[in-house]
Amino acid sequence: xxxxxxxxxxxxxxxxxxxxxxxxxxxxxxxxxxxxxxxxxxxxxxxxxxxxxxxxxxxxxxxxxxxxxxxxxxxxxxxxxxxxxxxxxxxxxxxxxxxxxxxxxxxxxxxxxxxxxxxxxxxxxxxxxxxxxxxxxxxxxxxxxxxxxxxxxxxxxxxxxxxxxxxxxxxxxxxxxxxxxxxxxxxxxxxxxxxxxxxxxxxxxxxxxxxxxxxxxxxxxxxxxxxxxxxxxxxxxxxxxxxxxxxxxxxxxxxxxxxxxxxxxxxxxxxxxxxxxxxxxxxxxxxxxxxxxxxxxxxxxxxx
Amino acid sequence: xxxxxxxxxxxxxxxxxxxxxxxxxxxxxxxxxxxxxxxxxxxxxxxxxxxxxxxxxxxxxxxxxxxxxxxxxxxxxxxxxxxxxxxxxxxxxxxxxxxxxxxxxxxxxxxxxxxxxxxxxxxxxxxxxxxxxxxxxxxxxxxxxxxxxxxxxxxxxxxxxxxxxxxxxxxxxxxxxxxxxxxxxxxxxxxxxxxxxxxxxxxxxxxxxxxxxxxxxxxxxxxxxxxxxxxxxxxxxxxxxxxxxxxxxxxxxxxxxxxxxxxxxxxxxxxxxxxxxxxxxxxxxxxxxxxxxxxxxxxxxxxxxxxxxx
Numbered sequence: 001x002x003x004x005x006x007x008x009x010x011x012x013x014x015x016x017x018x019x020x021x022x023x024x025x026x027x028x029x030x031x032x033x034x035x036x037x038x039x040x041x042x043x044x045x046x047x048x049x050x051x052x053x054x055x056x057x058x059x060x061x062x063x064x065x066x067x068x069x070x071x072x073x074x075x076x077x078x079x080x081x082x083x084x085x086x087x088x089x090x091x092x093x094x095x096x097x098x099x100x101x102x103x104x105x106x107x108x109x110x111x112x113x114x115x116x117x118x119x120x121x122x123x124x125x126x127x128x129x130x131x132x133x134x135x136x137x138x139x140x141x142x143x144x145x146x147x148x149x150x151x152x153x154x155x156x157x158x159x160x161x162x163x164x165x166x167x168x169x170x171x172x173x174x175x176x177x178x179x180x181x182x183x184x185x186x187x188x189x190x191x192x193x194x195x196x197x198x199x200x201x202x203x204x205x206x207x208x209x210x211x212x213x214x215x216x217x218x219x220x221x222x223x224x225x226x227x228x229x230x231x232x233x234x235x236x237x238x239x240x241x242x243x244x245x246x247x248x249x250x251x252x253x254x255x256x257x258x259x260x261x262x263x264x265x266x267x268x269x270x271x272x273x274x275x276x277x278x279x280x281x282x283x284x285x286x287x288x289x290x291x292x293x294x295x296x297x298x299x300x301x302x303x304x
Numbered sequence: 305x306x307x308x309x310x311x312x313x314x315x316x317x318x319x320x321x322x323x324x325x326x327x328x329x330x331x332x333x334x335x336x337x338x339x340x341x342x343x344x345x346x347x348x349x350x351x352x353x354x355x356x357x358x359x360x361x362x363x364x365x366x367x368x369x370x371x372x373x374x375x376x377x378x379x380x381x382x383x384x385x386x387x388x389x390x391x392x393x394x395x396x397x398x399x400x401x402x403x404x405x406x407x408x409x410x411x412x413x414x415x416x417x418x419x420x421x422x423x424x425x426x427x428x429x430x431x432x433x434x435x436x437x438x439x440x441x442x443x444x445x446x447x448x449x450x451x452x453x454x455x456x457x458x459x460x461x462x463x464x465x466x467x468x469x470x471x472x473x474x475x476x477x478x479x480x481x482x483x484x485x486x487x488x489x490x491x492x493x494x495x496x497x498x499x500x501x502x503x504x505x506x507x508x509x510x511x512x513x514x515x516x517x518x519x520x521x522x523x524x525x526x527x528x529x530x531x532x533x534x535x536x537x538x539x540x541x542x543x544x545x546x547x548x549x550x551x552x553x554x555x556x557x558x559x560x561x562x563x564x565x566x567x568x569x570x571x572x573x574x575x576x577x578x579x580x581x582x583x584x585x586x587x588x589x590x591x592x593x594x595x596x597x598x599x600x601x602x603x604x605x606x607x608x609x610x611x612x613x614x
Contacts, residue, residue, distance in 0.1 A: 049574075077574020079583070087578075102577045164465050169550075170382040171575035171582060188380060194467055194561050195550035197571050201451065208456060209465050 040068035041262040047074075047081015047094030048173065050122060050199075050217060051251045054283050055094060058275045062266055069262050078102065078173045085254050086110040091263050093254040096122070096173025098297045114254040119270045120285035122217050123248040124178050125235035126228040127203075129212045133158035136229040139184065145213060146187045153211060165193035166205050166214030172197065177249040178215045180299060182230060219284020237286050243293035243301065250295070251285065352594065359591030361584045362388065368581075373588060379552035381572070381582040388585045390565070390592070392554045397564040397596075399469050400544060401537035404476035405484075409530045411477075412484030413519075419485075420492040421514055432489070439482035447546030450475040455547055464559035467549035472564070475543050480533035487529030491522045524610040531607065535600035539593065541566035565589045 045055055052075050059071035076084075078095040082102050085093025093114070095102070103111040126142060128134065132153045137145070144150040145163055154160045167189065168175035179186055189195060194209075196202050199220045206212040207224035218235060221227050227235055230247060239245035259267055269275060276287040295301045323331070362368040368388050376389020415435060419427025454474050459466030495518060503513040519526070541564075549561025550571055569586050576583040 075574070077576075079576040079580075080574045080578075083578040102580075105580075107577065107579060169571040169575060170380070171572045173575065186383065188383070189552050191551055191553040191555070192465075192561055193549075193551050194465060195563075195571065196546075201546060204451065205467075209459065212465075 039066045039262045039265050043071045043263055044090040045073045045092035046076050046084050046090045048078045048096045049075040050096050051094045057279050058270055062269050095252045097176055100297050113256055117253045117267050118250040118288055119253050120251040120280050121248050122251055122285055123240040124215050124217055126215050127206055127225045130226050138231055143183050148190045161211040164209050164212040166202050166212050167193050167195045182247045240286055241290045355590050358587035362588055366581050392552050393563050393565045393568055395554050396562045400472040401534045403473035404537045405530050405534045407477035408481050408484055412481050413488050415485050416488035416492055419489055435482050435485050443543040446475050447543035450547040462559040467561050468559045469562050470558035472544045472548040475547055476537040480536050483536055484529045484533045488526050491525030524607045528604050528607045531603050541570045545570050565593050
């Protein structure tokens with residue numbers, strides 16, 4: 001009895017090890033490539049945590065429609081998503097930034113192999129604690145605040161209160177978007193500033209810390225904090241779509257080479273009205289089809 | 305060993321194949337244990353190799369000098385001319401974990417004394433399970449409690465934003481309490497009863513016995529618990545990251561935003577692409593952490609040797 005148990009355990013261990021060694025891509029999702037045939041296969045996606053809720057929700061709907069397809073969606077961050085898709089460990093890499101911005105220098109070749117699918121637009125608003133007495137900041141004022149030139153709210157027309165910066169890590173996609181399109185320059189991590197990665201934590205700290213200022217995606221705005229106007233323009237989906245509010249970025253789903261089979265079907269589904277008009281809006285993103293302007297890698301905005 | 309067994313093996317060979325049953329069993333058991341141990345060794349060495357190979361790349365081929373990393377004060381990995389000074393993180397890690405041990409050690413050791421010397425029944429049935437329960441709470445819960453309770457409290461009482469080394473060490477002290485208490489309790493329990501009885505027989509009170517005999521004799525073992533606690537605090541990431549503020553600078557006060565090695569790693573690892581300089585620099589921080597943990601293990605070994613001599 002005991003012996004057979006031992007043998008069984010050894011066997012189980014051996015098999016699980018063998019399974020580990022197997023390439024995850026062997027059950028690649030290119031079955032059913034021909035149109036009309038039932039889709040099947042396993043799709044794995046990883047990367048941006050900002051995009052994860054949307055992909056997750058869409059993947060559940062897609063799996064209900066296609067019973068033979070399994071989709072797993074993991075977080076890990078934009079950088080991890082891009083690395084993994086470039087290495088071929090996942091089929092879809094989710095990212096808040098263009099691949100060219102992350103994979104540069106020695107890795108620039110990797111970015112060229114990746115195909116971009118822009119599935120939504122995310123907009124970022126500067127937010128402040130409710131007691132600062134300011135509801136509008138100009139670009140110059142924001143730059144002064146985030147570079148430490150202005151340290152008191154009274155210098156930008158608010159109350160006599162110390163400014164507390166709640167920043168994102170230097171590598172964060174949200175920070176990159178905010179720096180590129182709101183500040184127009186890179187900012188340094190100042191002493192006394194707080195850096196948090198999770199949007200929920202940023203919102204909590206900004207809402208509780210007197211004099212705090214930070215920035216959040218529109219989907220995280222609520223009554224506990226105050227969204228600031230940028231150059232007099234309110235951060236709303238409409239203003240982003242019309243191009244008047246400039247602080248926004250695409251959410252990307254990258255594939256290595258052109259997608260095929262189930263992966264292609266899933267990406268098409270992400271861009272279909274079924275997802276774009278419901279889930280995208282429900283989760284606080286802006287549908288790409290609503291945008292009246294487009295922007296390229298270099299940040300050049302043009303009318304559609 | 306083989307010599308003695310050739311006799312019976314030969315005698316049994318005609319009815320049981322080449323090996324008798326018990327030898328087959330012996331071989332199988334030995335094989336299984338050896339396999340598991342080998343696997344373990346391979347895993348440990350691959351982890352160390354992986355971290356070292358990534359963590360050494362910035363020094364060997366990406367032009368970062370070791371001195372700049374260990375002694376530099378400026379951490380700006382995404383700047384146009386990136387700099388990787390990790391001294392603020394080293395300072396933050398040491399300050400938070402040592403301060404956490406300073407808070408937790410008296411609590412843990414007193415709890416152990418209470419459980420072994422004063423009220424063993426209550427201690428064993430109520431206090432010990434309660435403290436051990438602390439070890440099972442996920443660290444994100446500690447972080448959130450810290451962010452919701454400790455940070456606002458510190459913000460109201462002290463100048464600053466409440467985040468910082470003090471908040472980090474308070475959260476950590478609760479997290480390392482089970483480690484310190486468990487090790488201390490085991491040490492006190494293993495003290496020979498004759499020693500204490502001798503002390504009582506000489507007319508010493510309970511407090512005199514505890515303070516002049518029990519604690520001095522078990523001190524190396526108690527310190528082992530404290531060092532293990534510091535090691536645990538040193539490696540904790542998530543809870544600390546939520547309450548420490550993560551500004552890459554050496555703070556001027558305990559309630560000013562600071563950062564630790566682990567908090568910087570968890571903050572940026574997912575956002576960087578593997579192979580990039582920033583990513584590799586984070587692996588260097590991980591390598592530093594690994595070496596530090598190794599040192600802690602070494603200190604524990606030294607202390608244990610002293611325990612044995614006593």
